[in-house]
Amino acid sequence: xxxxxxxxxxxxxxxxxxxxxxxxxxxxxxxxxxxxxxxxxxxxxxxxxxxxxxxxxxxxxxxxxxxxxxxxxxxxxxxxxxxxxxxxxxxxxxxxxxxxxxxxxxxxxxxxxxxxxxxxxxxxxxxxxxxxxxxxxxxxxxxxxxxxxxxxxxxxxxxxxxxxxxxxxxxxxxxxxxxxxxxxxxxxxxxxxxxxxxxxxxxxxxxxxxxxxxxxxxxxxxxxxxxxxxxxxxxxxxxxxxxxxxxxxxxxxxxxxxxxxxxxxxxxxxxxxxxxxxxxxxxxxxxxxxxxxxxxxxxxxxxxxxxxxxxxxxx
Amino acid sequence: xxxxxxxxxxxxxxxxxxxxxxxxxxxxxxxxxxxxxxxxxxxxxxxxxxxxxxxxxxxxxxxxxxxxxxxxxxxxxxxxxxxxxxxxxxxxxxxxxxxxxxxxxxxxxxxxxxxxxxxxxxxxxxxxxxxxxxxxxxxxxxxxxxxxxxxxxxxxxxxxxxxxxxxxxxxxxxxxxxxxxxxxxxxxxxxxxxxxxxxxxxxxxxxxxxxxxxxxxxxxxxxxxxxxxxxxxxxxxxxxxxxxxxxxxxxxxxxxxxxxxxxxxxxxxxxxxxxxxxxxxxxxxxxxxxxxxxxxxxxxxxxxxxxxxxxxxxxxxxxxxxxxxxxxxxxxxxxxxxxxxxxxxxxxxxxxxxxxxxxxxxxxxxxxxxxxxxxxxxxxxxxxxxxxxxxxxxxxxxxxxxxxxxxxxxxxxxxxxxxxxxxxxxxxxxxxxxxxxxxxxxxxxxxxxxxxxxxxxxxxxxxxxxxxxxxxxxxxxxxxxxxxxxxxxxxxxxxxxxxxxxxxxxxxxxxxxxxxxxxxxxxxxxxxxxxxxxxxxxxxxxxxxxxxxxxxxxxxxxxxxxxxxxxxxxxxxxxxxxxxxxxxxxxxxxxxxxxxxx
Numbered sequence: 001x002x003x004x005x006x007x008x009x010x011x012x013x014x015x016x017x018x019x020x021x022x023x024x025x026x027x028x029x030x031x032x033x034x035x036x037x038x039x040x041x042x043x044x045x046x047x048x049x050x051x052x053x054x055x056x057x058x059x060x061x062x063x064x065x066x067x068x069x070x071x072x073x074x075x076x077x078x079x080x081x082x083x084x085x086x087x088x089x090x091x092x093x094x095x096x097x098x099x100x101x102x103x104x105x106x107x108x109x110x111x112x113x114x115x116x117x118x119x120x121x122x123x124x125x126x127x128x129x130x131x132x133x134x135x136x137x138x139x140x141x142x143x144x145x146x147x148x149x150x151x152x153x154x155x156x157x158x159x160x161x162x163x164x165x166x167x168x169x170x171x172x173x174x175x176x177x178x179x180x181x182x183x184x185x186x187x188x189x190x191x192x193x194x195x196x197x198x199x200x201x202x203x204x205x206x207x208x209x210x211x212x213x214x215x216x217x218x219x220x221x222x223x224x225x226x227x228x229x230x231x232x233x234x235x236x237x238x239x240x241x242x243x244x245x246x247x248x249x250x251x252x253x254x255x256x257x258x259x260x261x262x263x264x265x266x267x268x269x270x271x272x273x274x275x276x277x278x279x280x281x282x283x284x285x286x287x288x289x290x291x292x293x294x295x296x297x298x299x300x301x302x303x304x305x306x307x308x309x310x311x312x313x314x315x
Numbered sequence: 316x317x318x319x320x321x322x323x324x325x326x327x328x329x330x331x332x333x334x335x336x337x338x339x340x341x342x343x344x345x346x347x348x349x350x351x352x353x354x355x356x357x358x359x360x361x362x363x364x365x366x367x368x369x370x371x372x373x374x375x376x377x378x379x380x381x382x383x384x385x386x387x388x389x390x391x392x393x394x395x396x397x398x399x400x401x402x403x404x405x406x407x408x409x410x411x412x413x414x415x416x417x418x419x420x421x422x423x424x425x426x427x428x429x430x431x432x433x434x435x436x437x438x439x440x441x442x443x444x445x446x447x448x449x450x451x452x453x454x455x456x457x458x459x460x461x462x463x464x465x466x467x468x469x470x471x472x473x474x475x476x477x478x479x480x481x482x483x484x485x486x487x488x489x490x491x492x493x494x495x496x497x498x499x500x501x502x503x504x505x506x507x508x509x510x511x512x513x514x515x516x517x518x519x520x521x522x523x524x525x526x527x528x529x530x531x532x533x534x535x536x537x538x539x540x541x542x543x544x545x546x547x548x549x550x551x552x553x554x555x556x557x558x559x560x561x562x563x564x565x566x567x568x569x570x571x572x573x574x575x576x577x578x579x580x581x582x583x584x585x586x587x588x589x590x591x592x593x594x595x596x597x598x599x600x601x602x603x604x605x606x607x608x609x610x611x612x613x614x615x616x617x618x619x620x621x622x623x624x625x626x627x628x629x630x631x632x633x634x635x636x637x638x639x640x641x642x643x644x645x646x647x648x649x650x651x652x653x654x655x656x657x658x659x660x661x662x663x664x665x666x667x668x669x670x671x672x673x674x675x676x677x678x679x680x681x682x683x684x685x686x687x688x689x690x691x692x693x694x695x696x697x698x699x700x701x702x703x704x705x706x707x708x709x710x711x712x713x714x715x716x717x718x719x720x721x722x723x724x725x726x727x728x729x730x731x732x733x734x735x736x737x738x739x740x741x742x743x744x745x746x747x748x749x750x751x752x753x754x755x756x757x758x759x760x761x762x763x764x765x766x767x768x769x770x771x772x773x774x775x776x777x778x779x780x781x782x783x784x785x786x787x788x789x790x791x792x793x794x795x796x797x798x799x800x801x802x803x804x805x806x807x808x809x810x811x812x813x814x815x816x817x818x819x820x821x822x823x824x825x826x827x828x829x830x831x832x833x834x835x836x837x838x839x840x841x842x843x844x845x846x847x848x849x850x851x852x853x854x855x856x857x858x859x860x861x862x863x864x865x866x867x868x869x870x871x872x873x874x875x876x877x878x879x880x881x882x883x884x885x886x887x888x889x890x891x892x893x894x895x896x897x898x899x900x901x902x903x904x905x906x907x908x909x910x911x912x913x
Contacts, residue, residue, distance in 0.1 A: 123376070124376075211413060211416040212416065212419040212420070214373055214417070215411060215417045215418065216419065217372075218371055218373060218408065218411075219403065219404035219408070219431050220399070220401070220404030220405060220431070220435060222397075222434070229419075229422070230419045308420065309421055309466045310420055
């Protein structure tokens, strides 16, 4: 398995290289530049600024310069956020996004799997239909709707329970306090719960109709043994494939959530940096995201093999 | 007979389907006595499996069972799961047809056997483990301690079915219901599994219900036999009555449909003699097919076909017989150039197909066609059967007009016994036999010179099998085609082949005329194969002296495997270059691979 992981990591290097190259040139194909929106400057100052950031050199030279810096682990300075390097920005924001994202995934797994299995066990009966309708609802409602609604409900109106004030803060990170995390994590987790519940229900229904579950029933195994021991592991396989990219996406934050709840994550960089033509920050965020995708997909594949002994890492 | 332990009374099984209610089992009555083996025989769709799934409370969710099923007087039907679970898996157990899909893939076989003991008898782990080892020994699984920790996919088909039986026996049940337990297995493996079940019945006095479509399997095991058709029992009685004086036409039909290796040719069984002047059209010389297999960082070659030579004449049928993994399908595909051969040559009408450019090979394809095993899976479900049959014409004879194509399709459908008006139907609207007729029509419509039938009748009921074999024979004489008829079933091959070639692990072990190979088999593997075929005659089947086959198929990656019948020449190293057994001509046209004397 170790050699398999090593081969996969080595295999990822050309992939990353292609991503870097494409991202670099596509970004430069977009009209405008990082300093266009600023007040008109005298031409020589503009030239000086461009020279300071090597923007006066031919594009291919800039590309090789960037690769050279990257090879030394330097993602370069941000063009727009003064006095910060891209590395510093990601290092500061990623823990926030990761904490939110991982909490959301954890919540989504617990509820999603639970609901999915329940729906499958009661296939085509009331509870199944109820869970699946709610799940459909959860997928279709965007988070910029759920976020303000939950804010209104729990933040503005507040919640009082036997004299206890359970209202939640509507914004701010507050050093990652639990109270501050509840609303954003819930908003992030809701659609994931719905997706996971649907995914798990589908595969669980299939597994429950399989021959080996029939065998387990013929052996007189009680239902909880059939579900947990015989069915669940195989039923979770499609979920594992889904989780690879999903986790990568969640831990890299979301612009909408960060804006609504005023959180210092890295999700906003993906959008804002692109609009601002903050070349280095876009590239940095992109490379970081790509590396995470590759990493989590690798973890998903390894987990696949742990769950299913038929998967072999030899080929 | 003492009071029955298992009693089915007025059992009805209905299924609610989108096409309406299906009455699968019709007010059926059946009993099983103490230490008795009841054989239940019927063709596919007779309701025999649903009957026993219903008694165990295992019907699909759209199924509904009414009536009464009693175990030692205790009603089982309509009981809650909790009550049923006291009986299921401990007093009454059931094993199924396909052991690979019937075992949980991510649990070791030991854990799967053990959980029955832990749940039903609440045995502590070490005691349960001891009991598992005992029962593995009982079903003749060697090295039980190692096997326990293996997963189902790491075992062979025969081993998996033994694990299933071990699971069924571990709690010491009164009744074992075996639903087609040997149908998916090779004939020699089937013989071993049946042996094990016979011993279990004799030693442990377990009652057995053996459900099968195979009259031969039932003949060797059952004390009483019930014949099912359309959800009803049409005839029921002691095994000798059923086999020697059947009263119902359907029972007689089932018995007649069974090809008999133990008897001389019945009417119509004899194969039309070959024109002695017929020219050789196909010459296969020392054909090898290898597949790379990666083990860790190293790659070995799996020799699927390992030096096979034969010739085929115009109008001749060569039967190729062998068990799973013997390379018969790889051989067929390599002959047709559907997969590349690593060595050797296929010479078609004097031309080495290896030298023919691919564009020209496409043109030559008109002359050779193939019919596959699973008729439904081999047809495109979104194409009407008419389109499927017409497709080879469209690609191989593109000059034909649409009307001409349709006319030919209709004619061909008529020829294979399908109503031409069904031209716009879809495969799922047909039965397995009808779909195989479509497959045959599709292969024959370009009037090929060579047709390869790769297990073309294996998935069909015996009566349908006979019809399809007859059809192929008729078409062969009509078009004067050559046939390569591949099957694991020796008795089917006998009805169609002029010559028979027996393959074992990619090599020819025996090649002879049809009559010679059945009357005078020389190689121990051929003998084992022939003796393993169950005879639908209780007295003969029980008296038969079985030639023990070789046991487990060795790994084809192990070079010693090819010398399993010639151990005296084997070098004891799994990677060594080994001696190649030669084919010796013991009589004109009768080739036998070298082997140690028995």
